[in-house]
Amino acid sequence: MDVKNAFLHGELQEEVYMQPPPGYGQAQNGDSATEIAALMQSLHETFAIKDLRRLKYFLGIEMANSSKRxxxxxxxxxxxxxxxxxxxxxxxxxxxxxxxxxxxxxxxxxxxxxxxxxxxxxxxxxxxxxxxxxxxxxxxxxxxxxxxxxxxxxxxxxxxxxxxxxxxxxxxxxxxxxxxxxxxxxxxxxxxxxxxxxxxxxxxxxxxxxxxxxxxx
Incomplete structure (x- = not known):
């Protein structure tokens, strides 16, 4: 996900989790495609974003991946x-x-x-x-x-x-x-x-x- 806005000198007031908060991961369906799509839509309404999909090329480095390698x-x-x-x-x-x-x-x-x-x-x-x-x-x-x-x-x-x-x-x-x-x-x-x-x-x-x-x- 690429967010085109940048805030270089703003003061962050919100709480930021560097580790998953208590209770996360206990649900049976932790990764929900519906919830992910809803979050992306919510972000798009506030910021200019672009979904780059799966990473394949970055700074001259090519990446080919599968479920095992x-x-x-x-x-x-x-x-x-x-x-x-x-x-x-x-x-x-x-x-x-x-x-x-x-x-x-x-x-x-x-x-x-x-x-x-x-x-x-x-x-x-x-x-x-x-x-x-x-x-x-x-x-x-x-x-x-x-x-x-x-x-x-x-x-x-x-x-x-x-x-x-x-x-x-x-x-x-x-x-x-x-x-x-x-x-x-x-x-x-x-x-x-x-x-x-x-x-x-x-x-x-x-x-x-x-x-x-x-x-x-």
Missing amino acids: LFLNQRKYVTDILKETNFLDCKPVASPIDSKLKFTINGETLHNVSYYQRLVGKLIYLTITRLDITYGIGIVSQFMHSSTIDHLNIIKWILHYLKGSIGRGILIQNNQFTSISGYTDADWAGNAIDIRSTIGYCTFVGGNIVTWKSKKQ
Whole structure:
């Protein structure tokens, strides 16, 4: 439900329930289509509202759901990035980062730094549903103000990888259990520039991934 009116500085006098009030949910028919329709009509008489129905697309994130599962992806967002960078017809690669990648701060300085920064920013937003590129994005984001051609080539590799995995995302489903599990790893001084480690972790609830991170020490 989208209400077009906004009250930014008004003082709220009415009581607001952050939790269901006492007695709610005790009735046999808690969710009534008739009552919902009546409430929508009442709101429409006071405010300009629009029923957006079931959420399918929000801030670049696509949602496909059923009674048993929810799939989140950023297919259109990836496609737009590939179009903008002229990588839509590029040859895909199988891994999100080059296994033979060597860290370096030397190399030809990138003249258009703003282009590099803007592209990294867009890819950072993509990690909302694409945890598979989190490590690679963590690398290129370290050189936002001192980027080189070599660093830009890392981004290009990631774009080649995205071309071959445009539709990937996060699947959340009812696995009939709610146990919590977590995994973590480190590359043990894998950065040849400053001899620091990069750590990564992810946690699952009921078999569904809920948090993940890749961070240099």
